[in-house]
Amino acid sequence: MENNPKPYLDTPFKQDVYKGLSDFPKHLSSKYLYDANGDKIFQAIMNLPEYYLTNSEFSILQENKEEICTLFAENTPAFNLIELGAGDAKKTKILLAHLNSINANFKYLPIDLSENALKQLESSLAEDFPNIHVAPKCGSYIDALETVAFSKNNKNIILFLGSNIGNMLISQAISFLKKIKRLMHKNDILFLGCDLKKDPQLILNAYSDTSGITASFNKNILKRINTELQGNFNVESFMHWEAYDPESGTAKSYLVSQKPQQVTIAAINLKVHFKAWETIHTEISQKYDHEMIQQLSEEAGLKIVSKFGDKQDYFQNYLLIK
Ligand code: AVI
Numbered sequence: 322m323e324n325n326p327k328p329y330l331d332t333p334f335k336q337d338v339y340k341g342l343s344d345f346p347k348h349l350s351s352k353y354l355y356d357a358n359g360d361k362i363f364q365a366i367m368n369l370p371e372y373y374l375t376n377s378e379f380s381i382l383q384e385n386k387e388e389i390c391t392l393f394a395e396n397t398p399a400f401n402l403i404e405l406g407a408g409d410a411k412k413t414k415i416l417l418a419h420l421n422s423i424n425a426n427f428k429y430l431p432i433d434l435s436e437n438a439l440k441q442l443e444s445s446l447a448e449d450f451p452n453i454h455v456a457p458k459c460g461s462y463i464d465a466l467e468t469v470a471f472s473k474n475n476k477n478i479i480l481f482l483g484s485n486i487g488n489m490l491i492s493q494a495i496s497f498l499k500k501i502k503r504l505m506h507k508n509d510i511l512f513l514g515c516d517l518k519k520d521p522q523l524i525l526n527a528y529s530d531t532s533g534i535t536a537s538f539n540k541n542i543l544k545r546i547n548t549e550l551q552g553n554f555n556v557e558s559f560m561h562w563e564a565y566d567p568e569s570g571t572a573k574s575y576l577v578s579q580k581p582q583q584v585t586i587a588a589i590n591l592k593v594h595f596k597a598w599e600t601i602h603t604e605i606s607q608k609y610d611h612e613m614i615q616q617l618s619e620e621a622g623l624k625i626v627s628k629f630g631d632k633q634d635y636f637q638n639y640l641l642i643k
Contacts, residue, residue, distance in 0.1 A: 351604035362538040371530040377636035386419040397476040399426040404480040407431030428454045432465040477509040484516035487607040498621030511641040521567040528563040536561035551587035570608035576601045
């Protein structure tokens, strides 16, 4: 940080935690939920009965893999399959298996913030698909996208699955899509997974499961501050709280202090006071309807050319071009 009056704020994590916990209302970015422990808890979330998103998108890909893969592979001798936020690529493996079975000529480039997730993915892909060329890239989505071999000669297919776009505010999603559009060439495709507005109770349940796994995922951010920034959060004195607004389609996660307390975070020289029931906002999970996606794409300058839904109308995958 240039001209930093606080030299101990020497990493983005430290700067963001300092800023977020000094603001009112307090907030922390959901990108910090994912360390090795957070990755593991998120895998468990994806297997929760309440977390319908994974199964919905899984069934869409399973049922439409032939058509989707044909659209990916048409009009090009070879293509790059670039995935933003690949994680364990559980759903992507449906497409990889099908592309492999039709001998498609492609390279898979998974991008993820988590080095740990990418290492595990690389070894599981080597086992499942030894003949697929895999080139993982660690980093934030746009930074990594800018550095991967975006081929001018072959088509680039960008996968952004799992409602990852939902973890951005709508305004952030538009500017993010605009950045992707700028990197795309004429023939390139963005394949986007969006969670849809539905029975508000189902959405609420997906983010406040009865086994408490989502609560431990949310609280992991405090544990991370404790271990990485020498904090002394009493994690159990915070409760996980989810709120869903069916009008805007925004689900918001909070950590709520159940008593007045003071927390010290030594590495950033910060003392944080919490009143009883004061909140830290940690994540948004935006739900869309078709008109909202249409508008989002138009504002980003992208065109929807195909869409694929599940039987229950819970989730939608969109194929976009520039
Ligand atoms: C990664 N992302 C799409 C998840 C979601 O549904 O917003 C993260 C998550 N947070 C709580 N449960 C799942």
